[in-house]
Amino acid sequence: MLHPRLIPVLLLKNGILVRSRTFTFHQHTGDPLGQVERFTAWKADELIYLDINRDDTHDFRETMSVIGTTSSHKDIPATMTNNFLDIIRSVSERCMIPLTVGGKIRTLEDIRLRLSHGADKVSINTQALADPSFITAAAQAFGNQCIVVCVDVKANPEKGTHEVHAHFGKDATGLSAVEWCKEAEKRGAGEILLQSIDRDGTGQGYDLPLIRSVAEAVSIPVIALGGAGTFRHFVEGLTEGHASAVAAANIFHFTEQSVINAKKQMRASGIDVRL
Helix, strand or coil: CCCCEEEEEEEEECCEEEEEECCCEEEEEECCCHHHHHHHHCCCCCEEEEECCCCCCCCCCCCHHHHHHHCCCCCCCCCCCCCHHHHHHHHHHHCCCCEEEECCCCCHHHHHHHHHCCCCEEEECHHHHHCCHHHHHHHHHHCHHHEEEEEEEEEECCCCEEEEEECCCCEEEEEEHHHHHHHHHHHCCCEEEEEECCCCCCCCCCCHHHHHHHHCCCCCCEEEECCCCCHHHHHHHHHCCCCCEEEECHHHHCCCCHHHHHHHHHHHCCCCCCC
């Protein structure tokens, strides 16, 4: 049986790392390589690296377009590149734990390139929704162990449902979160990365009913993402949400040895996490 996993998530936009809130507000947090070695040293179980750039160009010189009114001119390493595949290679050279890469994956060749540049797994989202058979083709070509389907979800309080959204959370698809995750599993997904758009960056805790409903409906691992603001939320995501892994972005950026301390609290709460 797999140990519960704790997974930092790094968000890349215009060549720099950002923190996110409800998929709309993004604030500069550093260069793409600075956090990787720290998370490896702190013994994170895995690392998820998501390209959330709205287009295909990474221009780290245009920081104002990333962080708007909160911007400040940051020193960007001279070794940085606008090429996302080069960024993946540089990250993978420093990352001594399993690395999942997502964003802008539209073809099997896109997957092959990410894996050949150092990714261990890929996260697919928009293309899977546009063409569910792409999940099957990817799993057959590369093995379902490296195919993670990312599912972005918003709650609909009036209907009491959770609906899958596409295109950076902007477009409702009409799909139920549970039904789409079941379909993704049937198509060959190896894992589900379940993101709550409503909770993203709020620090209010995971959407536990959402996580639990999906985790109980599928047999593949579910990674919970969106809302973690305290280490206790990781415990809740595993014990009450029944997730196989808990992931977060913002909480790890500003606390020294955050992964180590989070795992210590999880262990103290009875979670059999690797230290």
